[in-house]
Amino acid sequence: MLSSPRTTNGNASCRDIMTGLSLLRAVVVCALVGLFGYSGANAQLRIEITRGIDRPVPMAIVPFGWEGPSGSEAPFDFAALISADLSQSGRFDPLDDRDMVSHPTRPADVDFQDWQILEVDVLVIGRMLEEGPNRYTVIFQLFDVLRGEPLLGYRLTSTGDEGELRAAGHRIADMIFEALTGIRGVFGTQIAYVSQEGKGENSLFRLIVSDADGANQHIIVESFEPLMSPSWSPDGRKVAYVSFEREQSAIYIQTLRTGTRDRVSARAGINGAPVFSPDGRMLALALSGVQGNLDIYILDLATQVLTRLTRNAAIDTEPTWAPDGESIYFTSARSGGPQVYRVETRFGAPVERVTFEGSYNARPRVSPDGSQLAVIHRVRDDYRIALVDPDTGVTQVLSNGSLDESPSFAPNGAQIIYATREQGVGVLSSVSTDGRIHRQIASVAGDVREPVWSPFPRS
Amino acid sequence: MARQVFLLILIGVGAVLAGCGGDAATVPDGTSATDPGVTAVSNGEGATTDALDGTRGPNVRPEEPGDNAEGLLSRLVLYFEFDQSNIASEFNALLAAHGAYLAANDGAQVRLEGHADERGSREYNIGLGEERAQAVRRVLLLQGAATDQLSTVSYGEERPATVGSDEEAYSLNRRVELVYR
Numbered sequence: 001m002l003s004s005p006r007t008t009n010g011n012a013s014c015r016d017i018m019t020g021l022s023l024l025r026a027v028v029v030c031a032l033v034g035l036f037g038y039s040g041a042n043a044q045l046r047i048e049i050t051r052g053i054d055r056p057v058p059m060a061i062v063p064f065g066w067e068g069p070s071g072s073e074a075p076f077d078f079a080a081l082i083s084a085d086l087s088q089s090g091r092f093d094p095l096d097d098r099d100m101v102s103h104p105t106r107p108a109d110v111d112f113q114d115w116q117i118l119e120v121d122v123l124v125i126g127r128m129l130e131e132g133p134n135r136y137t138v139i140f141q142l143f144d145v146l147r148g149e150p151l152l153g154y155r156l157t158s159t160g161d162e163g164e165l166r167a168a169g170h171r172i173a174d175m176i177f178e179a180l181t182g183i184r185g186v187f188g189t190q191i192a193y194v195s196q197e198g199k200g201e202n203s204l205f206r207l208i209v210s211d212a213d214g215a216n217q218h219i220i221v222e223s224f225e226p227l228m229s230p231s232w233s234p235d236g237r238k239v240a241y242v243s244f245e246r247e248q249s250a251i252y253i254q255t256l257r258t259g260t261r262d263r264v265s266a267r268a269g270i271n272g273a274p275v276f277s278p279d280g281r282m283l284a285l286a287l288s289g290v291q292g293n294l295d296i297y298i299l300d301l302a303t304q305v306l307t308r309l310t311r312n313a314a315i316d317t318e319p320t321w322a323p324d325g326e327s328i329y330f331t332s333a334r335s336g337g338p339q340v341y342r343v344e345t346r347f348g349a350p351v352e353r354v355t356f357e358g359s360y361n362a363r364p365r366v367s368p369d370g371s372q373l374a375v376i377h378r379v380r381d382d383y384r385i386a387l388v389d390p391d392t393g394v395t396q397v398l399s400n401g402s403l404d405e406s407p408s409f410a411p412n413g414a415q416i417i418y419a420t421r422e423q424g425v426g427v428l429s430s431v432s433t434d435g436r437i438h439r440q441i442a443s444v445a446g447d448v449r450e451p452v453w454s455p456f457p458r459s
Numbered sequence: 460m461a462r463q464v465f466l467l468i469l470i471g472v473g474a475v476l477a478g479c480g481g482d483a484a485t486v487p488d489g490t491s492a493t494d495p496g497v498t499a500v501s502n503g504e505g506a507t508t509d510a511l512d513g514t515r516g517p518n519v520r521p522e523e524p525g526d527n528a529e530g531l532l533s534r535l536v537l538y539f540e541f542d543q544s545n546i547a548s549e550f551n552a553l554l555a556a557h558g559a560y561l562a563a564n565d566g567a568q569v570r571l572e573g574h575a576d577e578r579g580s581r582e583y584n585i586g587l588g589e590e591r592a593q594a595v596r597r598v599l600l601l602q603g604a605a606t607d608q609l610s611t612v613s614y615g616e617e618r619p620a621t622v623g624s625d626e627e628a629y630s631l632n633r634r635v636e637l638v639y640r
Binding site for chain 1: 615
C-alpha cells in the first residue's frame with residue numbers, strides 16, 4: 001500500500017520526481033532539510049511497548065503553563081512530547097491528564113499531597129513564556145513526590161520553529177531520564193533506515209532519516225534499485241550507504257544537510273558494508289574484486305589509501321569498528337558457517353574468532369563502551385539478536401523473533417534497535433540491553449529494515 | 460526486457476541448429492533427442508514462458524523428457540541449497556547448453572545475477588549470491604565461454620523472485636539468473 005507523502009512547503013516531493021523519471025530507473029537524492037521530505041502524523045513511525053518492565057515508574061507530567069499575549073495559545077505542547085518520550089522508553093508510566101486534581105505550573109503551586117494520593121513517584125511541571133517575536137523560554141522542574149523535594153530545574157530558549165521546539169522538548173525528556181535512571185537519554189537522537197514500497201521490479205527503495213521517536217521523516221535517497229547498509233558518520237552529518245543504481249553495488253557518502261554525495265567505492269565486484277571509523281576518517285568496507293572473493297578493507301577517506309585486512313577464500317564481510325579504532329569485528333565463513341572474528345586495523349594482523357556458541361553468528365555491532373557485541377545469532381531455525389562478550393564468547397539471546405536482523409546500539413548503550421518481520425511485513429523493534437523492555441516500531445509506508453542509530457547530536 | 464531475451468533465444472537457437480547441422484539435439488544424461496520435425500520456435504516458446512516470468516513452479520524440473528539444447532537454452536535460472544554455492548548435477552546439462560551457445564556466439568554476453576533467501580544478514584547474503592554467480596561463471600568458462608562474455612552481480616536477498624517466509628519461497632530465491640544482454 002502506497003502512502004502519499006506530504007511535503008513541508010508544497011514543492012515537488014521525491015516521489016513526484018521519481019514518477020516522472022521512472023523509465024530511466026532514476027535515483028533521486030534529497031537533502032535532509034529543505035525542499036524534499038515529508039512529515040506529519042500520516043507518515044510517522046508508531047512505537048508500541050510490547051513488553052515492559054514490571055513496574056514502570058508512575059509519574060505525572062502536568063500540562064505546561066503558557067504566558068503569552070492574552071487570548072493566544074501555546075505554540076507547542078511540551079508535556080505531551082515529554083510524556084510520549086518517557087512512556088515510549090518503557091520505564092515510565094505517565095498519568096493521564098484527566099486524573100490530575102491540580103495543575104501547578106510553578107513550584108509554589110505544588111501541593112505534594114495531591115500527587116501522593118495519586119500514587120505517583122515523580123512530578124514534572126513547567127511553563128512556556130513568549131519573550132518576544134519568535135522567542136520563547138521554557139522552564140521546568142522535576143520533583144520527588146514521596147520526599148516532597150525538587151530534583152532538577154532548568155530553563156531553555158527556542159524560536160517558534162517546530163523542529164527547534166521538539167528538540168527542546170527532547171532535551172527536557174533527556175534530562176529527566178538521566179536524573180531518574182542515571183543513563184544519558186537518547187530522545188534527541190535520530191535513526192536512519194531503509195524502506196521498500198511495492199514488490200518486484202517496480203518497488204521503490206528509500207533511505208530515510210527520522211527522529212528517534214519516528215517524527216520528522218526525511219527521505220534522503222530514493223531509487224528503483226536496492227539501497228542497503230546505511231552507516232552514520234560520528235559527527236552525525238553524513239550517511240554512507242550501498243546503492244545498486246548503476247546496476248552494480250557501489251558505496252556513497254552523502255552529506256545530510258546539503259544532499260550532496262561522493263561515490264567512494266565503485267570497484268569491480270562487490271562494494272559493501274561501509275562503516276565509518278570512530279574518528280570519522282576511515283571507512284571499513286567489504287570488497288570482492290572480479291573473482292568474487294569478499295574480504296575486509298579499510299579506506300582512508302582523505303588519502304584514498306586502501307588497506308586490506310583479510311585475505312581468505314571464504315566470505316569476509318560486515319566489518320564494524322571497536323570504539324578505540326584499533327580493531328575491527330567482522331563476519332567470516334572461514335570455519336564453515338558465519339561466525340564473528342576480530343582483527344587489528346593494520347596490514348597483516350592475525351585474525352581471532354570471537355563467537356563460539358551456535359552455528360550462525362553474523363553482522364556484529366559493538367556497544368559504545370566496547371564491552372559487548374550485538375550479533376545475529378541463530379537458535380535452531382530462528383534468527384535472533386544476541387549479546388556476545390567478545391573476550392569470553394558468552395552469548396545472551398535478547399530478542400524472540402524468527403527473522404531478527406541488523407542490530408544497532410543506541411549511543412547510550414541501553415537499547416538495541418533491529419529489524420524483524422511481523423505478519424509478512426518488515427518492521428523495526430528495539431530491546432533494552434538488559435532484555436527487559438521490548439518495543440515495536442511500525443511504519444505505515446511499506447517494509448522497513450536496516451535501522452541504524454545516530455550518534456548523540458553535537459550541540 | 461522479457462521480449463528482448465525471448466527474441467535473442469530464438470535467434471540463438473537458430474544459430475545453434477545451423478551450426479550443428481543435423482546434430483542439434485546433443486543432449487547428455489539420458490534425455491531424449493529432439494524429434495527433427497519439432498521446430499525450434501514452438502519448443503522455445505513453451506519453455507520460455509516458464510523460465511522468463513521468473514516464477515518457476517516447484518513442479519517443473521530442469522530436465523524433462525524431450526529436453527534438448529533449445530529447451531535448455533531457454534531455462535535461465537539455477538537453484539541452490541541453503542548456505543551452499545555448489546552447483547547440483549541436475550543443472551549440468553543446462554550449463555553445458557549455455558556454455559556451448561556462448562562459445563559459438565562471440566557477441567553474446569550474459570550477466571550472472573546471484574541471489575540468496577532472506578534468512579540471516581544482508582551483506583553476508585550478498586556474499587552468498589556472489590559465490591553462486593561465480594560458481595556458475597566457472598562452469599561456463601569451462602564449457603567454452605570467454606571471460607569477457609560473462610559478468611556477475613549479487614543482489615543477496617534484495618531482489619527475491621518470490622515473496623514469502625516459507626521453505627518454498629526460500630528455495631525459489633536461492634538462485635542464479637542468466638540474463639543475456
